[in-house]
Each structure stands twice: as structure tokens, then as C-alpha cells.
Amino acid sequence: MIRVLLVEDSATMRYHLRESLAEDPELQIVGEAADGDQAVELVGRLRPDVVTMDMMLPTMSGLVATEHIMAEHPTPILVVSSADRQELFSTYNALAAGAVDVLEKPRGDDTDVDWGRRLRSAVRLVSRIRVITHPRARLDGRLATPDLPPVRSSGDILRLVAIGASTGGPRALTDLLRSLPLGFRPPVLCVQHIAASEPFAVAFSDWLAGQTGRDVSYARDWTPVESIGGRVVLAPPDRHLQVRDGVLRLSDAPPRHSCRPSVDVLFESVAAEFGPAAAGCLLTGMGRDGAEGLLRMRSGGAVTFAQNEASCVVYGMPKEAALLGAAAHVLPPALIAARLAELQPAGSRP
Structure with a gap:
């Protein structure tokens, strides 16, 4: 019962x-x-x-x-x-x-x-x-920050960050985005599964902007990636988000892992478009959406992160990524942000 x-x-x-x-x-x-x-x-x-x-x-x-x-x-x-x-x-x-x-x-x-x-x-x-x-x-900064080695990148300039999250994601995303330096310039593309109607999903961007102090909006079809530097762009309700030929594309293609938008769809497109000039982050959530896409990103040279079990509401998607060997780094969201900040070109850091 x-x-x-x-x-x-x-x-x-x-x-x-x-x-x-x-x-x-x-x-x-x-x-x-x-x-x-x-x-x-x-x-x-x-x-x-x-x-x-x-x-x-x-x-x-x-x-x-x-x-x-x-x-x-x-x-x-x-x-x-x-x-x-x-x-x-x-x-x-x-x-x-x-x-x-x-x-x-x-x-x-x-x-x-x-x-x-x-x-x-x-x-x-x-x-x-x-x-x-x-x-x-537990996660408001009172935990001790371990002394971590620097993230090893391919040497390419970080041009884009892709994030996927599901159950527990609003808190994890808030922790990560709050911890990024204000001068962080690479655009952040995000798929957050919202299991609710469109009004709930549409309000999420305003809520996340208020929580993090960042420019947060939903993706618009045909937006050039170069025009969204420093912004957080979310996949709209019930639409896949991809990057193709330097622009954002929205799609009504069938769901992946019963999800639309799907993290895998975003990650796979970023792997193909940006290769080693991207970073991928898979946060808390149930199921396996995003794990294979994160592996595709890592195989293409991107720096990849998965949220650690202790900080997850649901250790599902990040666990699948860890089992596949898709995540080079397994950390709580605030420390993922610190590692991402290290990947910025030296001249663009605050």
C-alpha cells in the first residue's frame, strides 16, 4: 500500500x-x-x-x-x-x-x-x-568545498554550455546558475522537464530569472547562437531544442525516452555542432534521458559533468551517465559552476 x-x-x-x-x-x-x-x-x-x-x-x-x-x-x-x-x-x-x-x-x-x-x-x-x-x-554553501584539480579541457575556447535536468531540477539549476560568475559569457542552453501544463512551464523562465539574477528566456526558432552570449535559454514546453548551422532550432519530432523536450536531442546536436568547444551538464532526474547524449558530447571532446548522488533529489539520469562513462566530472551543482568558470577564456573572466 x-x-x-x-x-x-x-x-x-x-x-x-x-x-x-x-x-x-x-x-x-x-x-x-x-x-x-x-x-x-x-x-x-x-x-x-x-x-x-x-x-x-x-x-x-x-x-x-x-x-x-x-x-x-x-x-x-x-x-x-x-x-x-x-x-x-x-x-x-x-x-x-x-x-x-x-x-x-x-x-x-x-x-x-x-x-x-x-x-x-x-x-x-x-x-x-x-x-x-x-x-x-544541505546545499546552500555551508558544505565544505573540496580542493579539486583544475578541469582538463581540450584547449578549445568554451563557446556553449548545455544543461539537462528533470525531477529536482529547479533547485539544481538555481544552485548552478547562481554560482556562475556574473561575467560568464558562453550561452547556456537548458532542457528542464516540466511535467505540467503550459502555464506552469511558461512561468518557469520568470521564476528562474528571479532566483538567479540572470537573463532567462525560452528559445525562439532560428535565433543565432552568437546573439545569446551570457544568456540562459530554455527549451519551450513540448518542443525539442537543437543547434544546427549556428542557429537554434525547435522541433515537434517524436519524444525521446517519453520526453519532449529531450535532453538527448539537445546534447547530440551540441556534440555535432560544437564538439570540444562545448560543455555538457546532466543534473538530477528520473530515467535515462541525456545519458547517451552526454556520452556523445564527451566522445566529441566536450567537457562533461554529472550531478553527484548526494546532492540529487533523484539519482537517475546522472547515474546512467556515470555508468556509461559519459561524465568526466561528478560534482554538486555549485562546484560544476566553478569548473565551468575555469573553462572561460582568461580574458573574459571577471
Whole structure:
């Protein structure tokens, strides 16, 4: 049995959650909370396998409740949130604080037809993830920085960085981008799997820009790579991002590893286009998307990184890369950033 705690202040929405989960006999609701204080108390007392968390709660917000839970009794949390802009930013803050995934609440239109199935699937998926103690407590710079040898590059000037991330990615990306020097000039192309509707994905760029102080935007077809120096460019919702003949290209090609956008698609194109003048980084996430593409990059001479297990919310994609020998360096995100800074041409460093 998968033991679930429902956290939602609306009695109507709690009923909907309850009825949807009841269709799976292996999902057992062990408690319900209508506010954040009660949620934290029930997690400590009931120790559920999964928490479904609303963001807008009385007495204590869903974000603060998430922070308390991840600090005191780490538990996989599925955020069930609306697409309201204020709530979207709280949702991404909760993901950065350790929540695992997000599911949009029913909209009241045709998209609700299979909402119950998607909820049950998300709860099952989240229940399998081994979460760690509050990432903000462990990864905010208080860990000792080891004395690492310099990154060995091919000698080519670093012209582009490609990053792939999935579950746990918002926090890992924030740590990495915050730690890059302000004068870092190579463009950063990123695929972040967002398992939610388009409003959630579109708001991600604004949230990430606010968290990191960097110029973050979604890719536009036919944009020349040389025009995006110093910027962070994300793959748009449900579109593959590639580099071809010096420009960004977007594609509706079939998913890879059930993912669109796919990290492999980006990495493979960067390997072909930039070879040893690129760096690839594969961060936390479930599955294997990006591992083979990172190997392609390393085989082409690029400097490659994978996030280390201790700092991952889910050690899936980076583990697959490590097993393939695709990652030359296995480090937490902030140290990946430090190594990337070393690869800049000496004259462009701050």
C-alpha cells in the first residue's frame, strides 16, 4: 500500500482528490489536512509515503509547510496547484525546497477527463523517489568545498554550455546558475522537464530569472547562437531544442525516452555542432534521458559533468551517465559552476 496524506483547504477539492485516489486499491489515504500547521503535524505523526500539497493554505502556506516537512521528516511531496501566477511562483519555490513534482488542479474543461488517472500515476511515481533532508539546509554553501584539480579541457575556447535536468531540477539549476560568475559569457542552453501544463512551464523562465539574477528566456526558432552570449535559454514546453548551422532550432519530432523536450536531442546536436568547444551538464532526474547524449558530447571532446548522488533529489539520469562513462566530472551543482568558470577564456573572466 502507498500511504497518502492530502493537504488541501477546499473541502470540494479534498473530495475530488479522495474520490480520484480511491479508484486505485493500492493507494490508501491515511489523513487529511486543511492548513499548513496541521500538515506538518500529521506528517510527523502518520509518516505517509506521499503528501499531496496545496500551495495556498491558511495559518501556514504550502511552501512553508514543505520547507518544514523536508527539514524535519523528509517525505515525497506532489504539489497540486492552480495555474494562477502567484501560486505558480510558490509552486516553483516549493520544488526548490524539496517537493518532487507538480500536477495542475482540474481546470473545469475538457482537459479534466483523465485528471484522476494523471493524479494516481503521479502519486505512484512520486512514492518511489528517495528524498533527502531539506536541500536548502544541505546545499546552500555551508558544505565544505573540496580542493579539486583544475578541469582538463581540450584547449578549445568554451563557446556553449548545455544543461539537462528533470525531477529536482529547479533547485539544481538555481544552485548552478547562481554560482556562475556574473561575467560568464558562453550561452547556456537548458532542457528542464516540466511535467505540467503550459502555464506552469511558461512561468518557469520568470521564476528562474528571479532566483538567479540572470537573463532567462525560452528559445525562439532560428535565433543565432552568437546573439545569446551570457544568456540562459530554455527549451519551450513540448518542443525539442537543437543547434544546427549556428542557429537554434525547435522541433515537434517524436519524444525521446517519453520526453519532449529531450535532453538527448539537445546534447547530440551540441556534440555535432560544437564538439570540444562545448560543455555538457546532466543534473538530477528520473530515467535515462541525456545519458547517451552526454556520452556523445564527451566522445566529441566536450567537457562533461554529472550531478553527484548526494546532492540529487533523484539519482537517475546522472547515474546512467556515470555508468556509461559519459561524465568526466561528478560534482554538486555549485562546484560544476566553478569548473565551468575555469573553462572561460582568461580574458573574459571577471
